[in-house]
Amino acid sequence: MSLENFLIMRQELLMVAVVLILLMAEIFISQENRKHISTFSVVLFSLVTIAGFFPSPSGSLFGGMYIASGTTTIMKNVLNIGILLVIIQSITWLRKIENSEKVSEYYILLISTAIGMNYMISAGHFLMFYIGIELATIPVAALAAFDRMKNKSAEAGIKLILSSAFSSGILLYGLSIIYGTTGTLYFSEVSKLFTSNSLQTLGFIFFFSGMAFKISIVPFHLWTADVYEGSPINITSYLSVISKGAAVFVLVIILFTVFTAIVKTWQSTIYVVSVLTMTVANLFAIRQQNLKRFLAFSSISQAGYILLGVIGGNELGMASIIYYILVYVFSNLGAFGVVTAISNQSGKENMDDYNGLYHTNPKLSLIMTLALFSLAGIPPVAGFFGKFFLFTAAAQKGFYLLVLIAVLNTIISLFYYLLVVKAMFINKSDSPIEKFRSDFPTRLALGICIAGLVITGFASVIFDAIRNLSFGI
Amino acid sequence: MTNFGYTIWIPLLPFLMFLLLGLAGNKLKAKLSGLLGTAGLAVITILSYFTAYKYFFGGENAEEGFQKIQAFNTVWLNLTDKLHIDLGILLDPISVMMLVVITTVSLMVHIYSLGYMKGEKGFERFFAFLSLFSFSMLGLVVATNIFQMYIFWELVGVSSFLLIGFYYTKPSAVRASKKAFIVTRFADLGFLIGILILSFNTKTFDFITLTDPSGPAFSQSTSAAFMGLSVMTWSMIFIFMGGVGKSAMFPFHVWLPDAMEGPTPVSALIHAATMVVAGVYLVARMFPIFSLTAPVALHVVAYVGAFSSLFAAIIACTQTDIKRVLAYSTMSQIGYMMLALGVSGYGGHEGLGYMASMFHLFTHAMFKALLFLGAGAIIHAVHSNDMTDMGGLRKYLPITHMTFLIACLTIAGIPPLSGFFSKDEILAAALHSNKLLFAVEYLVAGLTAFYMFRLYFSIFWGKDTHYHHTPHEAPFTMTIPLMILAVGSIVTGFIPFNELVTSDGKPFESELELMVAIPSVLVALFGIGFAYLLYFKTNGLPDKVAGFFKYGYKWAYNKFYIDEVYIFVTKQVIFRYISTPIAWFDRHVVDATMNLIASTTQNVSFRIRDFQSGQIQKYAFVFITGAVMLAILFIYFLN
Secondary structure (H helix, E strand, O other): OOOOHHHHOOHHHHHHHHHHHHHOOOOOOOOHHHHHHHHHHHHHHHHHHHHHHHOOEEEEHHHOEEEEOOOHHHHHHHHHHHHHHHHHHHHHHOOOHHHHHHHHHHHHHHHHHHHHHHHHOOOOOOHHHHHHHHHHHHHHHHHHOOOOHHHHHHHHHHHHHHHHHEEEHHHHHHHHHHHHHHHHEEEEHHHHHHHHHHHHHHHHHHHHHHHHHHOOOOOOOOOOHHHHOOOHHHEEEHHHHHHHHHHHHHHHHHHHHHHHHHHHHHHHHHHHHHHHHHHHHHHHHOOOOOOHHHHHHHHHHHHHHHHHHHHOOOOHHHHHHHHHHHHHHHHHHHHHHHHHHHHHOOOOOEEHHHOHHHHHOHHHHHHHHHHHHHHHOOOHHHHHHHHHHHHHHHOOOOHHHHHHHHHHHHHHHHHHHHHOOOOOHHOOOOOOOOOOOOOOHHHHHHHHHHHHHHHHHHHHHHHHHHHHHOOOO | OOOOOHHHHHHHHHHHHHHHHHHHHHHHHHHHHHHHHHHHHHHHHHHHHHHHHHHOOOOOOOOOOOOOEEEEEEEEEEOOOEEEEEEEEEHHHHHHHHHHHHHHHHHHHHHHHHHHHHOOOOOOHHHHHHHHHHHHHHHHOOOOOOHHHHHHHHHHHHHHHEEEEEOOOOOOOHHHHHHHHHHHHHHHHHHHHHHHHHHHHHHEEEEEOOOOOHHHHHHHHOOOOOOOOOHHHHHHHHHHHHHHHOOOOOOOOHHHHHHHHHOOOHHHHHHHHHHHHHHHHHHHOOOHHHHHHHHHHHHHHHHHHHHHHHHHHHHHHHOOOOHHHHHHHHHHHHHHHHHHOOOOOOOOHEEEEEHHHHHHHHHHHHHHHHHEEEEHHHHHHHHOHHHHHOHHHHHOOHHHHHHHHHHHHHHHHOOOOOHHHHHHHHHHHHHHHHHHHHHHHHHHHHHHHHHHHHHHHHHHHHOOOOOOOOOOOEEEEHHHHHHHHHHHHHHHHHHOOHHHOHHHHHOOOOOOOHHHHHHHHHHHHHHHHHHHHOOOOOHHHHHHHHHOOOOHHHHHHHHHHHHHHHHHHHHHHHHHHHHHHHHHHHHHHHHHHHHHHHHHHHHHHHHHHHHOOOOHHHHHHHHHHHHHHHHHHHHHOOO
């Protein structure tokens, strides 16, 4: 391999290097220096994130198995920002005594999944894609069960591994049908040979179901709430933002490059499932009391909106998806950040516990409000522009009814997002969460989220840059 | 063209001052924030004078008259290629004149307030609001387009609201501020409608294009008609409605007397010299359109102005609160200005009324500010607004006495003071076009002299009242502005307005018409004489006169019951027969529909919760069912 080949794959290779370094550190670092591992990981991953922004060559490796382009690079960068935020947010939790033994383990697992995501985004072949998706999933199951002593956490790990095994089975079934009917697994060749006969449609539907599981689209979403609730909060936020974002990116790339022959079919599929996803998730979200569960359903409904960017198959759609995920990274991690901070401090996770939070912790309340406003899409926060572009992309292709349904769902979602805001600002409480000051990593992560929300909302250069790298069918 | 780009600082500086005082005011010492505000205003006053000098005497405008200069412009909202909303600075004779008026009076009021408001709670807030007002008013007069004017028009409304309600712990002040805001806001609705009609027909907001007699706006806009009047006439009438509200003309005048609840310097600045003449300025700004395409609307202006001036003058004769007398006097004088615009033609000597109106606006700003500030000094000394509590104050307040006398003589129109000249031009303009209005204005001139000297004699002469503690002259910060404004009232009459501020920018010949001037002075002297008889010494005459008019007096004393009419219409008619049914509809139909939707959503979400059972085998079942259903759907139904 020449240097240029290394550069093409630099993001994955750097992450592999980070994982190896951490493994070595685990072995060689003395007990007293263990506590620096977190900082060390943050620094290393920051370097990886920054390296991603340097211009680099595009091209393919391993005979077309691996493809890197401007689009994949920007997708990976968006995810890296999110992963970095999760890593920073985890520090406080990892400092707890029961976790102190497993710090590097945590980072190794987390970054391994990131490697898997990067490979699946860059895949040019279904096998590569499948390896990536498994690498991105299996370590997460271990992470979900990270609180070994807690039943719920163990349950979450088991449920995640079982249902993802199930979905992988379906996905592989779909891939085998595709292979059987076309004789190849290369994206470029499959796209040429694919037609809309029944068998291939079945293959596509199975493939789509597998992906829908990862993105947690209704009716493939049922694992989500239980796993999100049981997992440690940082893993929940990781699942709801990073894993989901990566799966959306892959889905977009594959739909736009491989299944171009059956556009009509997948458009109708997405039409159906996005209406279901938005509506059902919102109906469930209304009733949730546990904030992790609440955010789980909110993230399912967000996936429904994201599908509006996919359905048009146009360049604006892809740009708006990448932009939306970027905004979603900041807003969801902002919301999760507040939940994490409060949970770390008081162990409370229910909506009632948030009553009167504004009076004791005004800053956290304001951050939460801003993040929730962004999720709900209230101008002038970034989330508004994100939704606006998604809806525009769908409307451009004439899906007016779908946009209307999405807008109605936004109104429902506004209701439950505002429930939290109401709890914090208006509701009275006899025993509100006490005033506390978060430690530096938490404040840093929240600060980045808020800055990101404001900047991505107001700096049009970001959207323009994304748009220049996007493509449609 | 001379570079006027620096004029952007004239509105911008007060705005920055507002931000500074508004945000950091409570951290500064009260005195420092007052001085800062005043210093900022002093700077822009100098800039304005400099601009006026450069504009009028720069020597470049002498040949073809004064041109409109766009000193600064930036596109704010782009609606279509042609229709866009700009923000900028437009310099022409009237806007430059207004810059001088606003900065002069505002500076005087700032200095005066340093003394008057000393020790008040919220001193820095007061100066922050004054800066906001100055910014808004300056932005209004230099607006390059009607939409910018509308924006600043509302901003002066807000600042006026804030300043009237400055003593927000006093219920009457709060009521007055709400009243002022709501009444003017209602009138501004007409303004907005007018703007929309106008811009729809002319496809532009820009003043230069709009008011150019050979421009596209005129040719495009004359055809369409509605209910017997051209669309342009309608739009002008609606726009004038905004002016009626802001300038407190009948029937939207009810807010002005109540606005006197604000601190007296505010009354001098906003409710006498600057904001209330915005309506006059608006008509002057749009004058070519009024005059050339909408003469009917101009007649409306003339009659509204004339009626208001008479109406207010009669009420002023009966009031005893000195600030309210001045408020009605303001309304009456603005009526004069409106009338002058209404009877004016466009271009050359025809435009005498236009010139006279602007002239009177200028002189009125000086002497009315002086009157109000003088009234402030009196109130400061005796702690009462009511003239029945006063008398013989000339001994205690010598400076206030002299300056107040000068102002009274000026407003009465005694030569050679400024009011004489400007009023004379208005009467001359009226004489040449409408004899009825001319006669009305003569009557008003007499009434004006009477009620002003009624005020003067009651305060400074009349009975020797015994005060609880001896009234004392105001501090220098208050008397110096009085003296400066008194000088202004005396000398501004000699400014040759006919060469500077004219309807088409070109100078014309104008001379004193003795046929008009001599009788008007006689009428004024008669009014003063009558007031002397009644009020110079305490006697029973005023009551006898009041008894002679009996019902008329009672009506005028109660301001012709206009307030009661408004209350009847809003409370008894609008609230009962319109608002209540709408509220019922809103609560029982609109809200109920929404509640139904919400409860349906809740119910559905309750019913489907069983899907989320927690059993993973069930999840797998749903998963596979979903995949199979999709497959069936696409293979057998949609393929």
